[in-house]
Amino acid sequence: MAAMFSDWVIDLPVDIHRDLIFSFTVIRLLKLAKEGQKKIKNKDVIMGGQQSVFTEEELQDYKDLTYLSKKDIIRAHKRWVALAPEILENDIRATLSAEKLLNDLPELRVNPFADRLCKVFSSSESNDGSLCFDDFIDMMSVFSERAPKALKIEYAFRVYDFNDDDLIDIADLTELVSRLCGESELNQEDIENLISKIFQEADLDNDSMLTFAEFEHVISKSPDFEKRTDMISLGIQGMTITVTRA
Amino acid sequence: MSSSVHPRRSGKRQKSTESHQEMIDIETPRSSVPGSVTHDDDILLSKPTSRHTNLHTGHQSSIMARMPSQQAIQSAPGANLTRKDCHRRWVRSSRSGFQSIPNDEREDQIEDVEDEDYSHEHHEHRAKLIKQYASNMKRKREEYQKLQKATALKYGNQGHRDRKQKGIWQSVKQGFHENFSFSLWRSHLKEVEGQFGNGVLSYFIFLRWLFYLNLMLGLMWFGFLCVPEILLAHRNVVSFDYATFNISQSIANTTTGASIYCSPDYIANTTSTTHLFIVIISGKGQMECSQLFYGNYTADVVHTPNIPIYYSMPFVYFVVTLVHFILSLVLVARSASNAYQKSYIEGGSSVHQFCNKLFGGWDYCICEQKAAELKMKSIAHDMKVDLAEEIRAIESKLRNKKEKCTIYLKRILVNLIILGILSAAGAAIYYAAKETIDSQTTSASSAFLQLLRNYTASLTISGLNIILPPIFSILILYENYSPNFEVQLTLLRTVFLKLASIIFLLASLFTVTRNAASGGSDTILCWETYVGQELFKLVVVNFFVVVFATILVEFPQRFIADRIRSQTICCIPIYPPEFQIPKNVLDLVYAQVLCWLGAFYCPMVPLMIVVSLVVIFYVKKISLVYNNHPSQRPYRTSKSNSFFMLLLIISYFLAAIPVGYGWANLTPSKQCGPYRSQSTVIDAITIIVKKNLPTIAWDILSFIFSAGFIIPLILIMRIITAFVAFTLQLPPIDIIITILAVTIANY
Numbered sequence: 001m002a003a004m005f006s007d008w009v010i011d012l013p014v015d016i017h018r019d020l021i022f023s024f025t026v027i028r029l030l031k032l033a034k035e036g037q038k039k040i041k042n043k044d045v046i047m048g049g050q051q052s053v054f055t056e057e058e059l060q061d062y063k064d065l066t067y068l069s070k071k072d073i074i075r076a077h078k079r080w081v082a083l084a085p086e087i088l089e090n091d092i093r094a095t096l097s098a099e100k101l102l103n104d105l106p107e108l109r110v111n112p113f114a115d116r117l118c119k120v121f122s123s124s125e126s127n128d129g130s131l132c133f134d135d136f137i138d139m140m141s142v143f144s145e146r147a148p149k150a151l152k153i154e155y156a157f158r159v160y161d162f163n164d165d166d167l168i169d170i171a172d173l174t175e176l177v178s179r180l181c182g183e184s185e186l187n188q189e190d191i192e193n194l195i196s197k198i199f200q201e202a203d204l205d206n207d208s209m210l211t212f213a214e215f216e217h218v219i220s221k222s223p224d225f226e227k228r229t230d231m232i233s234l235g236i237q238g239m240t241i242t243v244t245r246a
Numbered sequence: 247m248s249s250s251v252h253p254r255r256s257g258k259r260q261k262s263t264e265s266h267q268e269m270i271d272i273e274t275p276r277s278s279v280p281g282s283v284t285h286d287d288d289i290l291l292s293k294p295t296s297r298h299t300n301l302h303t304g305h306q307s308s309i310m311a312r313m314p315s316q317q318a319i320q321s322a323p324g325a326n327l328t329r330k331d332c333h334r335r336w337v338r339s340s341r342s343g344f345q346s347i348p349n350d351e352r353e354d355q356i357e358d359v360e361d362e363d364y365s366h367e368h369h370e371h372r373a374k375l376i377k378q379y380a381s382n383m384k385r386k387r388e389e390y391q392k393l394q395k396a397t398a399l400k401y402g403n404q405g406h407r408d409r410k411q412k413g414i415w416q417s418v419k420q421g422f423h424e425n426f427s428f429s430l431w432r433s434h435l436k437e438v439e440g441q442f443g444n445g446v447l448s449y450f451i452f453l454r455w456l457f458y459l460n461l462m463l464g465l466m467w468f469g470f471l472c473v474p475e476i477l478l479a480h481r482n483v484v485s486f487d488y489a490t491f492n493i494s495q496s497i498a499n500t501t502t503g504a505s506i507y508c509s510p511d512y513i514a515n516t517t518s519t520t521h522l523f524i525v526i527i528s529g530k531g532q533m534e535c536s537q538l539f540y541g542n543y544t545a546d547v548v549h550t551p552n553i554p555i556y557y558s559m560p561f562v563y564f565v566v567t568l569v570h571f572i573l574s575l576v577l578v579a580r581s582a583s584n585a586y587q588k589s590y591i592e593g594g595s596s597v598h599q600f601c602n603k604l605f606g607g608w609d610y611c612i613c614e615q616k617a618a619e620l621k622m623k624s625i626a627h628d629m630k631v632d633l634a635e636e637i638r639a640i641e642s643k644l645r646n647k648k649e650k651c652t653i654y655l656k657r658i659l660v661n662l663i664i665l666g667i668l669s670a671a672g673a674a675i676y677y678a679a680k681e682t683i684d685s686q687t688t689s690a691s692s693a694f695l696q697l698l699r700n701y702t703a704s705l706t707i708s709g710l711n712i713i714l715p716p717i718f719s720i721l722i723l724y725e726n727y728s729p730n731f732e733v734q735l736t737l738l739r740t741v742f743l744k745l746a747s748i749i750f751l752l753a754s755l756f757t758v759t760r761n762a763a764s765g766g767s768d769t770i771l772c773w774e775t776y777v778g779q780e781l782f783k784l785v786v787v788n789f790f791v792v793v794f795a796t797i798l799v800e801f802p803q804r805f806i807a808d809r810i811r812s813q814t815i816c817c818i819p820i821y822p823p824e825f826q827i828p829k830n831v832l833d834l835v836y837a838q839v840l841c842w843l844g845a846f847y848c849p850m851v852p853l854m855i856v857v858s859l860v861v862i863f864y865v866k867k868i869s870l871v872y873n874n875h876p877s878q879r880p881y882r883t884s885k886s887n888s889f890f891m892l893l894l895i896i897s898y899f900l901a902a903i904p905v906g907y908g909w910a911n912l913t914p915s916k917q918c919g920p921y922r923s924q925s926t927v928i929d930a931i932t933i934i935v936k937k938n939l940p941t942i943a944w945d946i947l948s949f950i951f952s953a954g955f956i957i958p959l960i961l962i963m964r965i966i967t968a969f970v971a972f973t974l975q976l977p978p979i980d981i982i983i984t985i986l987a988v989t990i991a992n993y
Contacts, residue, residue, distance in 0.1 A: 065377060065386045106440075110618035111610065123382035134383035143610060154380040156605065173604075180608060182619070185626035193633055197600045218601040225606035227444055 066141035076140050079105075080133050098122075098129030107231060112179040116159045143231040149220060152229050157215050168210040170195060369397050430454060434867055440613035442825070442870070443621060447611075448887060449827050449834075450863070456838055457859045459577060463570055463845070464852030470566050471849050474559075539775040539782075539848050560920035561934050564927065567846045571902050574842060578898055582891035603628060635728050657725045664721065664739060671710045671743065672750040678706035679754030679780075686776065703754070703780060704787040707747045712791065715740045715829070737828045741893060744836050745900060748843070752904055755780065759912050772915045774847050781844030785851060788840065789858040792833055796869050799823070804873040825874045830866070831890050835897055842901035846908075 054062075054077070062073050083104050087094050098118040101108055108114040118129035121139045131139070141147060142155050162172045173195050177186065186194070202210055202218045219225055376389050431454060439447045607625050612618050645653075685699035698705075718739045722732050759773050800823040807822040837855055844851040910928050914921040924930035936944050949955055 061387070064373065065383060065390060067377065106613040107610070110612060110615050112608065112618075112622070121382070123384060138383050148378060151378055151380055160605065176604065180604065180622065181626035181629065182622040185623065186629065190630065190633060194600065194604070194629060197633075197636075198604060201598050202601050215605070218598050219605050221598055222602040222606040224444070225602070228606060228609045228611070231610055 062137060066137055067144045067146040068137070068141050072140070072144070073137065076137055077133070080136055093132055093134075095124055095130040095132040098131075101131060113159050116162065120155060120158045140231070143229055145230050149226055150216075152226065153216050153219050154212075156219065156225075156229070157212050160215075166212065168215060170208060173198060369393070430457070431863065434863075438867065438870065439611045441617045442874075443609045443612055443617065445827055445886075446825055446870070449825075449830055450867070452831060452887075452890070453834060453859060453863055453866075455581070456834060457856060457863075459574065460838075460841060460852045460856045460859065463574070463841075464850075464856050466569065467566060467845060467849045467852055470562055471559075474562075539778040558934065560930055563920050564931050567905070570845055571842070571905075575898060575902075578891070578894050582888070582895050585888040585891045588888070599632065600629075603632070631729060635730075638728060653726050660721050660725050664718065667714065667717070668743060668746055671714065672746055674710065675703065675706055675747055675750040676754050679703040679751055682780070683754070683758055683776075701783055701787070703751060704783040707751065707784065708787045708791045710747060711744060712795070714743055718743075733828070737832070740829070740832060744832065745897065748839065748900065751780070751784075759908075772919065774915060774919055778844065778848030781840055781851065782848050782854075785837070785840050785844065785854055785858070788833075788837055789862070792862055793865050796865050800869050800873045823873050825870055828886070831886075832893075835890065835893055838894065839897040839901050842898060843905065846905050 054074070059070055059073060062068070063070055066073075068076070084096055084100065087096070098115060101118060102114050103109065108117065111117065115129060117139065118131060119127070121135045121142075122129050122131055123135050124130050124132070142151055157168070160172060160176055161168055162175045168176075174191065177191055177194060199206075199208060199210075202214050204214050204217075372393050373390070376386055376393065379386055379389070431450075435447060435450055435454075438450055603625070609621060612621055679702075682700060682703045685696065685702070715736070719732075719736050722736055725732075725735075727735065755773075755777050758776060803823045837858065841851050841855045908927070910926060913925055914927060914930075921927050921930045924933070935947070939947070
């Protein structure tokens with residue numbers, strides 16, 4: 001079978017053979033070039049039949065200010081709009097309340113620190129955890145793979161500081177442990193043991209509180225911290241089956 | 247102070263002590279926290295304010311704030327705009343070289359430098375800093391626009407042009423990345439990550455990496471060897487180029503068809519089996535003289551009359567193998583050093599183990615409720631285990647002499663038993679391989695029995711690999727180690743088992759080559775093809791074992807575990823299946839070793855491994871999603887990753903050294919293959935290269951590969967790598983370089 005095929009290929013008069021191949025490649029290249037040109041010329045990014053709300057400049061703007069790629073920004077936007085289409089179609093700058101986010105975003109739904117995340121990233125005046133699209137993009141950017149570790153550490157500290165006083169003290173740690181391990185898993189003695197071990201390891205000036213410096217000193221050595229706070233290494237999750245690739 | 251993100255923090259905390267009460271009065275405005283940005287230009291000149299102060303008096307706090315240590319604390323990257331001072335110094339030193347500037351001129355220097363400051367690098371630098379600000383988008387946007395305006399003002403057109411030029415190359419690169427970045431199996435991996443977290447994901451990512459590696463290698467082998475072979479197969483081979491090797495025409499014995507490539511004796515002896523399935527599975531008969539095995543490739547330089555094609559098969563074969571090994575080494579070493587760096591150098595010791603587990607413990611990638619609950623349980627379990635282990639460590643220090651003796655005795659005993667088991671396994675493999683060799687020249691009563699005899703070695707190896715590891719994990723219970731260490735030690739022993747089985751197989755194959763040289767009626771005619779067949783069979787058996795072990799064991803296990811509530815059947819506990827990451831990764835590494843070892847003798851092995859990896863991916867993923875529960879024991883991804891990469895490197899050398907040895911010392915068989923007529927492969931290549939290069943080039947080449955050059959080279963490389971390792975604080979990789987150099991110099 002292979003012999004027959006090779007027969008046919010080589011027995012063609014050599015020049016016709018060469019011409020065919022050459023013309024095929026040229027046509028293919030021209031097609032590719034045309035498509036490429038069309039992409040560059042379009043100022044508005046059009047995907048999947050949907051008109052986008054971003055101009056090229058806005059996209060570049062987001063790209064300059066965050067650690068996301070353009071594809072990720074567009075995907076994030078799609079997910080954001082899908083959360084509450086009625087509100088967000090009209091006004092992209094609208095904010096969504098924390099309860100809505102906690103219910104609908106799968107990454108936040110199961111996260112024990114979801115409410116803290118909303119609060120920390122929220123830029124609203126009332127400080128109730130509502131996020132607008134900019135805040136959402138900010139959150140995705142911090143949780144992306146290219147964000148530097150120091151940035152993640154900074155935000156982690158803010159999240160774990162439950163009473164917002166720039167220190168992690170015993171109350172914060174107790175809250176942290178109970179959220180992380182589930183309500184009924186560890187008994188009181190274990191929790192106290194654990195907290196004392198933590199202070200043994202991290203508290204350098206022995207005042208039963210962790211400052212940002214001590215926290216950073218400990219976390220920056222953690223090998224898995226970066227991987228675990230990386231929601232986007234595989235790209236922001238696409239939506240349901242109906243949406244094709246961007 | 248201008249508006250800030252959060253209202254002024256006035257630490258409302260209920261602390262009883264007097265000293266802390268005073269601290270509350272110190273207003274630490276949130277806006278002065280590093281990372282938040284204000285519009286106040288005074289910030290540029292003001293002293294850095296204290297953050298997170300836990301001092302006792304207000305007076306002390308302002309003094310402490312000026313201390314260098316406090317300033318160091320606040321310099322989170324990209325935070326204070328006072329970084330401009332540092333930048334000024336940097337710019338000055340880089341522009342003025344290392345000349346010393348008299349003091350009075352320094353002020354002027356600063357102003358000049360400042361005017362030229364908004365170069366492209368400076369813009370990039372500031373833009374990067376702005377990205378790193380830990381504050382919300384609005385502020386970042388305002389800062390960025392300020393930066394744009396300032397740059398445009400100061401620099402005007404020239405800077406813009408400069409930036410545009412650089413921008414074109416950057417945008418081309420970015421465009422490439424955005425449009426063509428294709429991530430294979432992304433949705434599957436995302437699903438796995440969401441349900442099972444990071445550890446299991448690392449297994450699938452490793453699988454995908456191996457897939458890319460093998461695809462590259464397989465396409466290379468296919469394209470350079472099989473395709474020319476197919477296209478030029480039936481042409482009239484003008485074999486006058488056989489004179490390359492100065493041998494007589496009788497060996498070539500050219501006629502049409504496949505018999506060009508294996509001599510007629512060989513063909514007659516091997517195409518006797520007729521049953522198609524047996525032919526395919528065991529690689530004998532028709533398959534033996536196909537592109538699958540080494541024996542098929544010709545020594546001729548194919549030169550057809552119509553279209554002038556000159557294709558030196560022996561040379562290409564050698565070069566492709568060389569590229570195969572060197573490329574693999576480079577990629578594996580790079581990946582291994584990354585993993586090693588991440589885990590050991592950045593990871594630090596177990597000093598902070600509790601903090602790491604608590605603060606870095608939650609896996610933000612999880613998206614499912616069930617998985618989240620399980621993750622919480624596993625973290626709690628892990629904490630309890632660690633606390634218990636601390637207690638256990640204290641207890642073990644307090645053991646008295648008698649207990650210690652007993653435990654050590656038990657451990658020595660178990661180790662001896664395991665050594666005995668391993669040697670018995672090795673002997674079994676050796677004899678099984680001998681049986682297979684015998685089956686080549688004698689034949690049993692039925693075709694099926696003959697097939698079994700053929701497969702004895704492979705089946706023995708796979709059987710031992712299945713049976714022994716559970717025995718290891720039972721034996722280790724007597725040794726009284728901590729649970730984490732138990733897992734690691736069992737893994738290590740399983741690794742020894744797998745590597746030892748390959749070594750014993752190679753030993754038996756070595757005796758084959760010895761025998762082949764001596765001649766006689768009961769020797770194998772083409773030992774390279776035989777070696778290729780053995781490895782081919784191993785690959786096939788390994789693939790089927792992995793796939794069927796997954797399907798036939800895990801589905802029933804889950805079925806039963808769901809039905810039986812009490813979880814025991816006749817006192818054997820039945821748990822729902824868990825995905826055991828180390829065992830599966832070990833399977834992948836084993837398959838990869840077979841690929842490296844087998845590629846020279848059976849060029850299609852990389853492509854076979856590619857196909858098997860694809861099938862294994864889907865089988866494992868489906869079984870994982872339908873059957874498995876995430877394991878209770880949490881998995882330390884980075885340390886394990888570095889261990890498996892180290893394992894990959896060791897296995898690489900295990901594969902590369904026998905092949906290299908075979909090139910240098912073993913005689914190729916006289917009846918088949920590209921190197922029929924030569925004494926060693928290396929000799930053949932030397933002859934070809936010598937013939938085709940100009941004399942000067944050959945002289946230089948032979949000098950480079952002689953001992954007089956290599957040894958000084960090794961010394962210089964050691965010095966360089968030690969220096970580099972010292973400055974960059976990376977692990978020295980001179981071991982790899984030394985071994986490579988010694989291998990080259992040794993032939």
